[in-house]
Amino acid sequence: MIVRHVGEVIGTDQEIVTPNWTSRRVLLADDKMGFSFHETVIAPGTETHIHYQNHLEAVWCIEGDGEIETIADGRKYTLGPGVVYALDQHDEHWLRGGTAPLRVICVFNPPLTGREVHDAAGVYPLETAS
Numbered sequence: 036m037i038v039r040h041v042g043e044v045i046g047t048d049q050e051i052v053t054p055n056w057t058s059r060r061v062l063l064a065d066d067k068m069g070f071s072f073h074e075t076v077i078a079p080g081t082e083t084h085i086h087y088q089n090h091l092e093a094v095w096c097i098e099g100d101g102e103i104e105t106i107a108d109g110r111k112y113t114l115g116p117g118v119v120y121a122l123d124q125h126d127e128h129w130l131r132g133g134t135a136p137l138r139v140i141c142v143f144n145p146p147l148t149g150r151e152v153h154d155a156a157g158v159y160p161l162e163t164a165s
């Protein structure tokens with residue numbers, strides 16, 4: 036069994052800090068769970084273009100506020116505690132922070148290996164664990 040605390044990841048290479056979001060990746064491909072499991076905090080007032088062409092992602096919003104806009108149809112969804120969204124169609128979207136840090140728990144399938152950040156097209160490359 037694996038038992039971890041998110042605090043063990045903070046300040047290590049499993050914490051990815053960008054201007055728009057911080058991702059604490061607690062379970063990764065090497066853990067052989069078939070998914071990766073992260074806590075992500077979206078900074079207020081930010082806008083991030085995301086298109087996970089190689090991954091499925093589900094997101095559970097815990098605290099704070101924000102918005103997601105799906106680019107294909109321009110629909111906007113308010114994000115806040117209790118909202119869950121799943122990018123089951125690899126949906127290209129804008130993720131926007133609101134007025135307070137938006138803390139979410141994310142699951143990726145296939146699992147991230149750890150260091151991924153979005154490329155210019157909002158994509159994470161498909162990597163395999165060594």
Ligand code: 9YT
Nearest residue numbers: 056058073075094139141
């Ligand atoms: C919700 C979302 O996709 N935020 C971007 C970061 C991502 N969750 C990650 O790499 O953990």
